[in-house]
Amino acid sequence: MRQKYTKYGLKSQKLGFLTAGRENLLSIGSALTNSTNLKSLSQELGMSQTTVSRALNGFPEVSERTRQLVLKAAAKHNYKPNTRARRLATGKSMTIGHLVSVSKEHEMVNPIFADFIAGASARYAQSGYDLLLSLVPDEDEFTSYKELAARSAVDGVVVHAPRVDEQRIAQLNNLNLPFVVHGRSSNTVEKYNWVDVNNERSFFRATQLLIELGHRSIGLINGVAEMDFAMRRTRGYRRALKENNIAVAEAYITHSEMTEPNGYKNAITLLDLPTPPTAIVTSSIIMANGIRRALDERELKLGRDVSVITHDDDLSYFRDPAAVPVYTATRSSVREAGRLSADLLLKTIADPGRDPEGILLDAELILGSSTKPPRPR
Amino acid sequence: MRQKYTKYGLKSQKLGFLTAGRENLLSIGSALTNSTNLKSLSQELGMSQTTVSRALNGFPEVSERTRQLVLKAAAKHNYKPNTRARRLATGKSMTIGHLVSVSKEHEMVNPIFADFIAGASARYAQSGYDLLLSLVPDEDEFTSYKELAARSAVDGVVVHAPRVDEQRIAQLNNLNLPFVVHGRSSNTVEKYNWVDVNNERSFFRATQLLIELGHRSIGLINGVAEMDFAMRRTRGYRRALKENNIAVAEAYITHSEMTEPNGYKNAITLLDLPTPPTAIVTSSIIMANGIRRALDERELKLGRDVSVITHDDDLSYFRDPAAVPVYTATRSSVREAGRLSADLLLKTIADPGRDPEGILLDAELILGSSTKPPRPR
DNA sequence: AGAAAAATCCAAAGCGCTTTGAAAGCGTAA
DNA sequence: TTACGCTTTCAAAGCGCTTTGGATTTTTCT
Incomplete structure (x- = not known):
C-alpha cells in the first residue's frame, strides 16, 4: 500500500490521536464545520439552494412569503453564508487592505493610524467589507502590495504616509488594484485617489x-x-x-x-x-x-x-x-479623513471606470492659550 | 423572454455602458481576473494541477526536478494561489480577528492597540495568517464575534480590554472559536488563554x-x-x-x-x-x-x-x-504582549485540544527622575 | 376559456484551489 | 522476461456558495 505522506494524512493521524473515541475522518470533518450551511437550510425548508440564496440576498425573483420563511429559518439557525465560499463564488474579496509601514529606525507605528482606521472601519462595516491590516517594515511595502494583489486577497488598498517621491503610486496603478492615498505625493504625475489636509x-x-x-x-x-x-x-x-x-x-x-x-x-x-x-x-x-x-x-x-x-x-x-x-x-x-478615504475607495471599487478624485480637507485654525505676543526683552 | 433582474444582469449592463468597445461579458470577466491561475500554469508546464499544487506546497511526493521547474514558472508569472479558492478548499480562513471596541463616551480608541497589533501582525505574517481588524462600538462586541464565527471568517480572535466581569469569554467558549485575551478577567471561572502583565x-x-x-x-x-x-x-x-x-x-x-x-x-x-x-x-x-x-x-x-x-x-x-x-x-x-498573544493563539489553532494557557509578564520598575522624597513642609 | 405574460422556483455549472484514490513509470530482483 | 515495490503523476471529486438558463406555476388579458 502507498505510504501516506499528505498533509491531510498526517493531520488526521494527529487528530485521531488527540480525540480518541472518534471512529472516522468524517465525524472529525463535521465537527470542524459545525455551522449550518446553505444545503441543510434549503433541505429543511424544502426549497432549492437557489431560492434560499436569492431570498437572503434580496433578489426580487422570490415571493415575499418565501422570503419571510427563509429569513425566519436563517435567523433561527443563525445562518450566515460562509465567507470563504461566497468570496470564491462572487470573485470578490470583500476586503480592503491597509498596509501600515513600521519605520525601521524606531519600529514606530504612527499613532494617527489607529484613529484613521477607526474612521474607515465603520464605513467598511456598513458596506459589508472586512479590513485586512498588515504592519510591514517599510522596505517591504511594495512586495506586500504585490503579494496581496497576486493572491487576490483584497479588492482595494489604502496607502498610508506617502513620501514626496512615492513609488507605490505608480506600482499600484500597474497592478490595477484600486487604491486611495491618505495624503499626496508631490513628485507624482499620475492621477490617483487621495484624501489630504491642506x-x-x-x-x-x-x-x-x-x-x-x-x-x-x-x-x-x-x-x-x-x-x-x-x-x-x-x-x-x-x-x-x-x-x-x-x-x-x-x-x-x-x-x-x-x-x-x-x-x-x-x-x-x-x-x-x-x-x-x-x-x-x-x-x-x-x-x-x-x-x-x-x-x-x-x-x-x-x-x-x-x-x-x-x-x-x-x-x-x-x-x-x-x-x-x-x-x-x-x-x-484624521478619523474623518479615514471615513472619506473609505468612501472614496468603495466608490472606486464599485465603479472601476471612475476618474481618480482628490479630496482636500481644510484644517481649522483653533485659538488656544499657547500663543501670545512675544515677551518684550 | 424573461426579464433580467439578477445582480449580474444589472452589473453587466452597467459595465457594458461604461466600457463601450468590449463586445461580450467574457472579455470583461477575463479583464477582472487578470492573474495567472493554477490551470494555466499547469497547462504551460504540461503537468496536472495536482502536481503543480503539490510542488508549490512542499509535498514530498514530487521529484526535485519537477519542483524546480514549477517554482521557476511560478516565479516567472508571479503566481500565488488565489486566497479565496485556497481558503474554501482547505476549510481554513487563515485569518485572525481583532475586535477593538470603541468606547461610546469618547469614541476613544485605546492608543496601546496599535503597538499591540504591530507585535501580533509580525507573527501572523510569519505563519501566513492575515489580520482582520474591526473597530466596533462596545455594545456590539459580542454580536460581532458571533457573526465572524457564523460566517466562518476567522480561525481565531483576540479579545482586547477585558473587564472585571467579562461576558465575552464564556460566549467565545460556547462558539468554539479559539481565542486569546489580552489581559484577564477576575470574575471568570472558565479556563481561557491569556497574556497579561502583573x-x-x-x-x-x-x-x-x-x-x-x-x-x-x-x-x-x-x-x-x-x-x-x-x-x-x-x-x-x-x-x-x-x-x-x-x-x-x-x-x-x-x-x-x-x-x-x-x-x-x-x-x-x-x-x-x-x-x-x-x-x-x-x-x-x-x-x-x-x-x-x-x-x-x-x-x-x-x-x-x-x-x-x-x-x-x-x-x-x-x-x-x-x-x-x-x-x-x-x-x-505591549508590543511584546502582542507577539506572545499571537504565538499563543496560533498554537491553539494548530492544536485545538490544547489546554488553555496563561502568560504573566512582569513589568520592570524603571527609575526615572519623576520620583523624589517629598518636600519638607 | 385559452394564450400570453409574469412570477416563482430549480438543477446544474462554475469559482480556483486541495486532496483523494488510482494509474503510470521505473528500477531491481527473481 | 516478468513481477514487484517505489516513485511520480494524474483525473476527478469536492469546499459552500452564486448565477445561469430553463422549467413550472400562477396571473392577466383578450
Whole structure:
C-alpha cells in the first residue's frame, strides 16, 4: 500500500490521536464545520439552494412569503453564508487592505493610524467589507502590495504616509488594484485617489498668526523630511516668512520622527541656540508634549515665554473638551479623513471606470492659550 | 423572454455602458481576473494541477526536478494561489480577528492597540495568517464575534480590554472559536488563554517605592474601574498602603478613560484637595502627560514637588532613549504582549485540544527622575 | 376559456484551489 | 522476461456558495 505522506494524512493521524473515541475522518470533518450551511437550510425548508440564496440576498425573483420563511429559518439557525465560499463564488474579496509601514529606525507605528482606521472601519462595516491590516517594515511595502494583489486577497488598498517621491503610486496603478492615498505625493504625475489636509495653507496660516502676534523668530519642529506632508508644511512655513520679509534661519527647522522624545530633543536644540525662537510650529501634538517638557526644563512657560502652534489630528486620547484648548492648533480630524478615504475607495471599487478624485480637507485654525505676543526683552 | 433582474444582469449592463468597445461579458470577466491561475500554469508546464499544487506546497511526493521547474514558472508569472479558492478548499480562513471596541463616551480608541497589533501582525505574517481588524462600538462586541464565527471568517480572535466581569469569554467558549485575551478577567471561572502583565504586583511595587521615599499621601489616577487591569492596579496600590499602615483616602483615587485631558483634570482635582497628595501613581503615560500639565499650571515641579510613577506600555512614540528616563515607570512592552498573544493563539489553532494557557509578564520598575522624597513642609 | 405574460422556483455549472484514490513509470530482483 | 515495490503523476471529486438558463406555476388579458 502507498505510504501516506499528505498533509491531510498526517493531520488526521494527529487528530485521531488527540480525540480518541472518534471512529472516522468524517465525524472529525463535521465537527470542524459545525455551522449550518446553505444545503441543510434549503433541505429543511424544502426549497432549492437557489431560492434560499436569492431570498437572503434580496433578489426580487422570490415571493415575499418565501422570503419571510427563509429569513425566519436563517435567523433561527443563525445562518450566515460562509465567507470563504461566497468570496470564491462572487470573485470578490470583500476586503480592503491597509498596509501600515513600521519605520525601521524606531519600529514606530504612527499613532494617527489607529484613529484613521477607526474612521474607515465603520464605513467598511456598513458596506459589508472586512479590513485586512498588515504592519510591514517599510522596505517591504511594495512586495506586500504585490503579494496581496497576486493572491487576490483584497479588492482595494489604502496607502498610508506617502513620501514626496512615492513609488507605490505608480506600482499600484500597474497592478490595477484600486487604491486611495491618505495624503499626496508631490513628485507624482499620475492621477490617483487621495484624501489630504491642506498642509501648506494651514502651516502658512499658523506661521502668519505668529507673525501677526509680533514673532520674528519662529522655529519649526516637523516630521521626517521625506514625508510629503512634512514638505508641504515646511513650504507653508517658509512662504509665510517670505511674504513678511523675514529671513528663514535653517537652524530653526528640524525634521524627525514624531515622537515625544524627539519633540523634546528638538525643542531643547532650538531653545539652546544663541538666539532662540520665541515661537514654535510643530507637526504633531505628541511632539508638542515633548516641547512643553523642554520648556518646563528650561523654566520657560508655554505661551508666555514661547508660543507654540501644533497640528492637531484630533486624536481621541488627546481630544480636549475645554472651552479654550491648551494648544493653538491647526486641527483636522484624521478619523474623518479615514471615513472619506473609505468612501472614496468603495466608490472606486464599485465603479472601476471612475476618474481618480482628490479630496482636500481644510484644517481649522483653533485659538488656544499657547500663543501670545512675544515677551518684550 | 424573461426579464433580467439578477445582480449580474444589472452589473453587466452597467459595465457594458461604461466600457463601450468590449463586445461580450467574457472579455470583461477575463479583464477582472487578470492573474495567472493554477490551470494555466499547469497547462504551460504540461503537468496536472495536482502536481503543480503539490510542488508549490512542499509535498514530498514530487521529484526535485519537477519542483524546480514549477517554482521557476511560478516565479516567472508571479503566481500565488488565489486566497479565496485556497481558503474554501482547505476549510481554513487563515485569518485572525481583532475586535477593538470603541468606547461610546469618547469614541476613544485605546492608543496601546496599535503597538499591540504591530507585535501580533509580525507573527501572523510569519505563519501566513492575515489580520482582520474591526473597530466596533462596545455594545456590539459580542454580536460581532458571533457573526465572524457564523460566517466562518476567522480561525481565531483576540479579545482586547477585558473587564472585571467579562461576558465575552464564556460566549467565545460556547462558539468554539479559539481565542486569546489580552489581559484577564477576575470574575471568570472558565479556563481561557491569556497574556497579561502583573498589574497588581507592579502597582504594589510602585506604591511601595513611593512610601519608601517617604510619601504618605499618594494619589492614584487610574483607568475606567470596570476594566480588569484597573481593578488589579488599584488592588496593588491599596495593598501597599495597607501593609504600611497608611489609610486609603478614597478621594485620592480617580477612574476615567485614559486620555491626556482626563489626566490633567484628575490631577487638578487631586492637587486642589485640602491636603493634596505628594505623589501620584497613574496607569498611562498619556495621562502622565496630562498630570505634568496640571503640575505646570499649579506651578509645581515634577519630582521635586510631586512625584509621579506611571505605567509605561513602551509605546513607540513615547519611547525614551535617555539614560535616565523622565518618568519612573512600571514598564512592560505591549508590543511584546502582542507577539506572545499571537504565538499563543496560533498554537491553539494548530492544536485545538490544547489546554488553555496563561502568560504573566512582569513589568520592570524603571527609575526615572519623576520620583523624589517629598518636600519638607 | 385559452394564450400570453409574469412570477416563482430549480438543477446544474462554475469559482480556483486541495486532496483523494488510482494509474503510470521505473528500477531491481527473481 | 516478468513481477514487484517505489516513485511520480494524474483525473476527478469536492469546499459552500452564486448565477445561469430553463422549467413550472400562477396571473392577466383578450
